[in-house]
Amino acid sequence: MNKPQKKKSLARRARPALVIAFVLCLAAPAAASALNVFAASSLRDVFTQIDAGQTYNFAASNTLQLQIERGADADVFASASPAEPQALFKENKCGRPVTFATNKLVLLVPKSNPGNIRSVYSLRAGGHTLAVGNKGVPVGDYTRSLLRRLGLSRVLTNNTVSGEANVANVVSKVALGSADAGFAYVTDGKIAGDQVTAIRLPRYAQPPVRYQICAVTPSAGATAFINSVRSGRGRSILKAAGFGLPPKG
Amino acid sequence: MVSLIALDRAGFLRLGAGGAIAAAAASGLVPALAGAQLPAATPLDDDVAFLSFATAAEAASRDFYRAAFKQGGTGLSAVERRHVDKVASAKRAHILKLNASLGADAPAAGDFVTVLPKGAVDTKARVLALGETLETLLVRVYLNGVAFAADPGTRLLLGRLLAYDAEQLGWLRAAAGHASPAGLLSPIDLEPAADELDAFLSTPDFPD
Numbered sequence: 001m002n003k004p005q006k007k008k009s010l011a012r013r014a015r016p017a018l019v020i021a022f023v024l025c026l027a028a029p030a031a032a033s034a035l036n037v038f039a040a041s042s043l044r045d046v047f048t049q050i051d052a053g054q055t056y057n058f059a060a061s062n063t064l065q066l067q068i069e070r071g072a073d074a075d076v077f078a079s080a081s082p083a084e085p086q087a088l089f090k091e092n093k094c095g096r097p098v099t100f101a102t103n104k105l106v107l108l109v110p111k112s113n114p115g116n117i118r119s120v121y122s123l124r125a126g127g128h129t130l131a132v133g134n135k136g137v138p139v140g141d142y143t144r145s146l147l148r149r150l151g152l153s154r155v156l157t158n159n160t161v162s163g164e165a166n167v168a169n170v171v172s173k174v175a176l177g178s179a180d181a182g183f184a185y186v187t188d189g190k191i192a193g194d195q196v197t198a199i200r201l202p203r204y205a206q207p208p209v210r211y212q213i214c215a216v217t218p219s220a221g222a223t224a225f226i227n228s229v230r231s232g233r234g235r236s237i238l239k240a241a242g243f244g245l246p247p248k249g
Numbered sequence: 250m251v252s253l254i255a256l257d258r259a260g261f262l263r264l265g266a267g268g269a270i271a272a273a274a275a276s277g278l279v280p281a282l283a284g285a286q287l288p289a290a291t292p293l294d295d296d297v298a299f300l301s302f303a304t305a306a307e308a309a310s311r312d313f314y315r316a317a318f319k320q321g322g323t324g325l326s327a328v329e330r331r332h333v334d335k336v337a338s339a340k341r342a343h344i345l346k347l348n349a350s351l352g353a354d355a356p357a358a359g360d361f362v363t364v365l366p367k368g369a370v371d372t373k374a375r376v377l378a379l380g381e382t383l384e385t386l387l388v389r390v391y392l393n394g395v396a397f398a399a400d401p402g403t404r405l406l407l408g409r410l411l412a413y414d415a416e417q418l419g420w421l422r423a424a425a426g427h428a429s430p431a432g433l434l435s436p437i438d439l440e441p442a443a444d445e446l447d448a449f450l451s452t453p454d455f456p457d
Contacts, residue, residue: 102454121440148354151298151439202443203450204305208360244455 115180
């Protein structure tokens, strides 16, 4: 084998290694640029489906708001109620929030329904254990608003109520049978459908549950993420999970 | 638990005057004066439930009357259409009053929308039948509210709405050629009433 031929063969053998090195070089900055997305607990399943490549912090929206106010490193904030992102917007701590999904409340009971709860009005009798979001947590505030509209505020005093820090805890309590019932979103009822039954609540008493999203740290990545949530694909994923959708725009 | 209305003499006289004005207004003598001096509703405890239901149900019936007025060729006479239009306007005013009483608990525009059954206002018979269904529901809920609301002002508001809607119920029945029922209407609990009302409501951006 002469010299040029030897060189050619070496180059051919080195090509796969070069390709791998090149791919690694591309991948490294991509991983480093993963966004910190702060999102409401009820968005866990859909957001990881829409974009699995980001770093997520799922918690109650009011907790996330507080973390952002205290300087947490967030790129995007998605909340289960407009109150938190609107407050951050007013404080100049995030861009203008946009509504990207809606939801509804349901009353969840364990599949075995040990409390024999047939409707929200069954709770009037008292003596049940209830899992309810704390005041200030969107699902807790929505629940209190709904109960007030139904004239059932007293169910929070004549039943044994466990206050929960986020909607995921409400669902866990009911699914595990630690509570006879709990107020959560219709989408949570779908996720835990094999362990819980969702009882419909009167439409006239439903508070408007609206999810809003905003960029905390403005960047092309944050904008791209928000656009992906609001894209046709994002909307299909949200819809399949049971969320309602605002008109496109 | 039913509690008695606590009114002092001045309040009683005001109510009496209000009642006289309302009676005069009903007879067409003193329009738009009734109610100016009446105590405002300041709902206590679960009174909000009656008012919340009322605002949603009145909105559904207002939308129904509007649809009936707009729909041509139903067979309603010109006089009947004018009456339907007048009721729609009155219902709008009632909703504003209810929302003012609810304050922060009032539903926002777009919280729910009215969905009337297909063909509900196509013919006079259908218009009158659906109108009777909606007004009967309202009257029965108001009967319950008048009996059990804790706040006197709320009871009075519900009572005034009861009087108005009972009048419309009578009008609808007469227009349909139905005889007045022999018995009395019974109050209805909010639980079955909510089920009935749900058939006419939908949540925007959240199709069922």
